Amino acid sequence: MASTFKTIEGTFDVLPGAAVxxxxVEAWQEVERGIRAVMHRFAFEEIRTPILEPTALIARGIGQLTDIVSKEMFSFERGRTSYVLRPEMTAPVVRAYLQHHLSQRPGAARLCxxxxxxxxxxPQRGRYRQFHQFGAEILGVTDSRADAEIILVMMAIYEELGVTGTxxxxxxxxxxxxxxxxxxxxxxxxxxxKGDLSPISQERLARNPLRILDTKVANERELLQGAPKLPDYVDKHSRAHYEALKGWLDDANVRYTEDPFLVRGLDYYTRTAFELEHAKIGAQSALAGGGRYDLLASAIGSRHPVPAVGFAAGLERxxxxxxxxxxxxxxxxPVDVWVVAMGPDAERQAFSLVQACRRAGLRTGSDWSGRSLKAQMRLANRAAASYVVILGERELSSGQVQIxxxxxxxxxxxxxxxxxTYLQSQQNASAIT
RNA sequence: GUGACCGUAGCUCAGGCGGUUAGAGCGCCAGGUUGUGGCCCUGGAGGUCGGGGGUUCAAGUCCCCUCGGUCACCCCA
Structure with missing residues (x-):
């Protein structure tokens, strides 16, 4: 209770050296680095869009009837404008694609x-109010190889980082x-x-019946056994697209299961839909999801349709x-060097030495509280320093410091x-091994 | 939004039926003689017992409210 204030519900701080x-931070940095490395290898380019977007973009992009838009948005008015903290990134990315006419660039846009x-x-396990998404989108390609590639990058990221059991x-x-x-x-x-359905499903029946397909209620799942099957209604072209996609996945040795009940919570998907799940991470088992959304660009005002496919994944999951x-x-x-000083004259020299080390590229630490040598050594140890340089009266008079x-x-x-130069050579030597 | 469980030092936790100055381990700080870390020993700092109200002679312990956490529903990343 040191502070009156704390992080608000469903948010958390990321600290250096935290146990979980x-x-x-160090864990986040490593994971982010890994994600970006794979994206880079697949020739995706990073895009950064504002966290704040116009509410209408999200509402029209994702769909008014979705849970996200109808009850999960952080939105507020300011002046005559309504803003949202973005609940996802696909609509903003498509907005940016249209705004900056990225279709005019050579080839497809491959954005991550x-x-x-x-x-x-x-909030609950794997679900936060502020959470982090990463993902990739290919805009301007109709071919099923784009769908396949999106799934391939996604899979590559999890594989690369060492995730199993997906x-x-x-x-x-x-x-x-x-x-x-x-x-x-x-x-x-x-x-x-209708009478046998749960209140939520009854509600959906009129507005968004496809959502009932992924219900968890046992008797509803039973009812669905006798329901018309989605694959029987899929048009010839979508069918062919789907078969081709499976072919590409087979060629790439990606294992998948077909799930005719798989639907997604966002309205903009057409044709391909997919989800990556993990059985052992609790109720929020969806690691990532995505699909094709050829209608989204038009929905948010593009005069020309933009074929597109992408995935989004949760960092916390x-x-x-x-x-x-x-x-x-x-x-x-750990730090490379820790500089220890005793006495005002030595401290002055030490301050310059620390800066010199840093200019030479060495990660260098020191403590300026005037502690005892013993205490400074202890700090050096805690900082996991490879080397300690000691500066005191003796060193000052002899001109020779202790390493x-x-x-x-x-x-x-x-x-x-x-x-x-000595420390630099030591560091280079250890870097080789 | 609904439900269940939980909330004691920086961290992990003890605190039988309410009763003297709220404890431990780890961590932190400092000592263990003259300028040296990790091990060990000693000492110290640190808690309005999430917050507010109530019951009582007396509450960390009981009741209510509230905030937060956790898990599930729901939903999705």
Whole structure:
């Protein structure tokens, strides 16, 4: 209770050296580095968009009927404008693509992102109000190889980081003509059993019946056994697209399961839909999801349709999966050098020496509280310093400072002006091994 | 938004049916003689017992409210 204020519900600080990886900066840095490395290798380029977007972009992009828009947005008015803290990144990326006419650049746009998103849900394991998404989008390509590539980068990231036990499920939702036909058929079927449906499903029946497909209620799942099947309604072209996608995935040796009940919570998906799940990370088992969204650009005002496909993944859930896989992530980073000084004259020299070390590229620490030698040595040890340079009255008068290699305890004297080059050579030597 | 469980030092936790100055381990700080870390020993700092109200002679311990955490529903990343 040192402070009156604390992080608000569903948010958390990320600190150096925290015990739990998801709360530790060094772990985040490592994971982010890994994600970006894979994205880079797949020739995606990073895009950064504002956290604040116009509410209408999200509402029209994701769909008014979705849970995200209808009840999970952090939005507020200011002047005559309504703003949202972005709940996801796909709509903003497409907005940027249209705004900056990225279609005019040569070839397809291959964009990736990583950053905070916000949803006003009740927090629980793997679910926060401020959370982080990373993902990739390919805009301007109709071919199913784009769908396949999106799935491939996604899988590569988890594989690279050492996540095991994932389960990829895929489906096709059909196009803008066949999907409504199926919707009607499903609606008509479920209407007969309306009384047996849960209140939520009853609500959905009228507005968004496809969402009922992924219900967890046992008797509803039973009812769905006799329901019209989505694959039977999918149009010829979507069917072919889907078959081709499976072919590419097979060629790439990606394992997947087909799930005709897989639908997604965002309205903009057409044809391909997929989800990456993990069985051992709790109720929030979806690591990532995505699909094709050829209608989104038009929905947010583009005069020309933009074929597009992408995935989005949760960083916090990735941490859960990493933990389940037993992957260890880095903690506090050691320093190369720690400079110890005793007495005002030595402290003055030491201050300059510290800066000289840093200019030479050495990670260098020191303590300016005027502690005892013993205490300063202790700090050097805690900082996991490779070397300690000791400066006191004796060193000042002799011109020779002490250099101690902490691991071995070996200590030698050397002229003050040779220290930096000596430490540099030591660092280079250890870098090679 | 609904439900269940939980909330004591920086961290992990003890604190039988309410009763003297609230404890431990780890961590932190400082000593263990003259200028040296990690091990060990000694000492010290640090808590309005999440916050507010109530019951009582007396509450960390009981009741209510509130805030937060956790897990599940829901939803999705």
């Amino acid at each position: 990886a998801v709360h530790r 992102y990583l950053g905070p998103c916000f949803r006003a849900e009740r 389960d990829l499920r895929i489906n096709t939702l059909g196009d803008e003509h066949s999907r409504p036909r199926y919707r009607q058929a499903l609606q008509a079927y479920l209407e007969q059993f 990735l941490f859960l999966a990493l933990d389940a896989a037993g992957v260890t992530l880095p903690g506090r980073q 101690r290699q902490m691991r071995t305890g070996m200590q030698t004297a050397a002229p003050m002006n040779t220290i930096v």
